Amino acid sequence: xxxxxxxxxxxxxxxxxxxxxxxxxxxxxxxxxxxxxxxxxxxxxxxxxxxxxxxxxxxxxxxx
Amino acid sequence: xxxxxxxxxxxxxxxxxxxxxxxxxxxxxxxxxxxxxxxxxxxxxxxxxxxxxxxxxxxxxxxxxxxxxxxxxxxxxxxxxxxxxxxxxxxxxxxxxxxxxxxxxxxxxxxxxxxxxxxxxxxxxxxxxxxxxxxxxxxxxxxxxxxxxxxxxxxxxxxxxxxxxxxxxxxxxxxxxxxxxxxxxxxxxxxxxxxxxxxxxxxxxxxxxxxxxxxxxxxxxxxxxxxxxxxxxxxxxxxxxxxxxxxxxxxxxxxxxxxxxxxxxxxxxxxxxxxxxxxxxxxxxxxxxxxxxxxxxxxxxxxxxxx
Ligand SMILES: [Zn+2]
Ligand SMILES: [Zn+2]
Numbered sequence: 001x002x003x004x005x006x007x008x009x010x011x012x013x014x015x016x017x018x019x020x021x022x023x024x025x026x027x028x029x030x031x032x033x034x035x036x037x038x039x040x041x042x043x044x045x046x047x048x049x050x051x052x053x054x055x056x057x058x059x060x061x062x063x064x
Numbered sequence: 065x066x067x068x069x070x071x072x073x074x075x076x077x078x079x080x081x082x083x084x085x086x087x088x089x090x091x092x093x094x095x096x097x098x099x100x101x102x103x104x105x106x107x108x109x110x111x112x113x114x115x116x117x118x119x120x121x122x123x124x125x126x127x128x129x130x131x132x133x134x135x136x137x138x139x140x141x142x143x144x145x146x147x148x149x150x151x152x153x154x155x156x157x158x159x160x161x162x163x164x165x166x167x168x169x170x171x172x173x174x175x176x177x178x179x180x181x182x183x184x185x186x187x188x189x190x191x192x193x194x195x196x197x198x199x200x201x202x203x204x205x206x207x208x209x210x211x212x213x214x215x216x217x218x219x220x221x222x223x224x225x226x227x228x229x230x231x232x233x234x235x236x237x238x239x240x241x242x243x244x245x246x247x248x249x250x251x252x253x254x255x256x257x258x259x260x261x262x263x264x265x266x267x268x269x270x271x272x273x274x275x276x277x278x279x280x281x282x283x284x285x286x287x288x289x290x291x292x293x294x295x296x297x298x299x300x301x302x303x304x305x306x307x308x309x310x311x312x313x314x315x316x317x318x319x320x321x322x323x324x325x326x327x328x329x330x331x332x333x334x335x336x337x338x339x340x341x342x343x344x345x346x347x348x349x350x351x352x353x354x355x356x357x358x359x360x361x362x363x364x365x366x367x368x369x370x371x
Contacts, residue, residue, distance in 0.1 A: 007279075032296040035265050042075040042083075042269060044065045060265035061279060061292070 001051050003027075007059035021045040023055070034059055076266055078303055083270055090267045094127050094255050101241045103253040104133060104210060111135045112208040112250070114201050115166070117151030119268045119275045120214030122158060124256060126273060128212065129162055136208070140200050141170035142193055143178025147281055154275065169200050176370045179282070185369075189282045192365060199362035202353050205250045215254040218261040221306040222291050224313045229291070240317060249354055260306065 004011050005027075016023055020043060024031050031045060037056040038047065049055065065074045072082035081089055098104050104111060111128065115121040115137040128135045137159055142148055152168065159166040172178050175196055183189040205211045223239055226232070241257040243249075256264065268275060298305045347353065348360035355361070 030296050030300050032262065032300045035262065035269060037269070042266065044074050044077045044080070046065050046077075058265065058269065059279075060262045 001049060002054045004054070004056045005029075006056060007061075015051070016049065018049065019045065020047050020049065020055075023049065024057075027057075029057065033061055075270070076263075086266065087270060090259070090263060091127055091131065093259055094124075095131065097241065097257050097259075098253075098255050101253075101257075103212075103242055103255060107132050108134055109209040110207070112138050112205045112211050114205075114211055114213045115139045115155055116148075116214075117153075117155035117158075117275075118214070119273065120216060120256065120261070120264055122155065122273055122275060123264050123268050123271075124212060124214045125158070125164060126162070126271065127267075128255070129164060135212075136165040137167070138201065138204055138211075139166065139168045140197050141168055141172070142197070143171050143180055144281065145180055151275075158273075167204065169204050171196060171200075174200055174203075175366055182369060183282060188286045190286045190288070193282070195362050195365060199351070199353065199360070202249065203351065208250055211250050211252045213252060213254055214256055214264075216256040216259050216261050216264055217306050217310060218292065218295070220254075220257060220313075221295055221309040222288055224309050225291050225295060226288065230287075239313070246354060258307070258310075 001014050001016055003014050020036050034057050038053050065080055067074045067082035067085050068080045069085045074080040075083050076086045111133055113125045113135055115125055179189055179193050182192055186192040242253045243251050245251055348355045348363055349358050350363035353360045
């Protein structure tokens, strides 16, 4: 699974099974501070991920 | 997870809503806030949106424009290389596309120095920056009925907590959903007062207002980011924390205003002292902005940096 963390411009391949909520926990990202898109569309935290997914994690924090 | 209102997949959680219903919810919440506080009287009223090009102000500009309000944009260019220049470029394109009038005023031209230059002397730069930002917004919004800002529930909850932690007393001056109607000054309104930052980001994403700018390079130094991280940790464990902070503040504010009125009827002299302390009703000798002394903070600072 490909993971893009937009805030730090980080891109990585990860072998992961579980939901988005679990993925965020693993990456130590507070779910309050991001929205998550799977293959370009927004999804909720309970969404189960598959190995072909591309996950984009967008930070909601900005300077206004 | 399904949408609470239809059978589509939810794209947002708490409340659980699909794309269509989220957009509806978001726009209705904005309109309800405007109505609740009487922020905008009618659609002819000329409103100036204080726009930075970031997601909050662009989403606000978009909603108000979409809902038929008479909006224009006023942007302040603080002079932050690699950050503000990019967001203003985006804002210019956005306003052109939606046929919204845009004015840009820069620190360089109006104050004499950019924030990049000032940040060497003033650290963190946020205090100086905020003072000049408000100053320029006041100076260039006199032709409008109201200035709308993108301040959201997160911002307000942070401000309330910052005031408590630092025992600041600016509770009445800048906080709250809208400023008072004081002669000669444009009223400031916050239509996103009850909307979370996360909701704004979701709305911006759904409408393709794909704004992916980094955080202001000076922000990580500020006390605000510390408070923000802390509130977000609380909200993660207890959904509704932000709203609770702000609701509690609004209640306190109401009680305080009631009390002032009671004191007023009892003892006129004392109430005048209290009122003066709470409201800057004098005008700056240099620029005419509201201030408590002879010259406002912005004009004092302006003298200092150009000395
Ligand atoms: Zn729905
Ligand atoms: Zn002044």
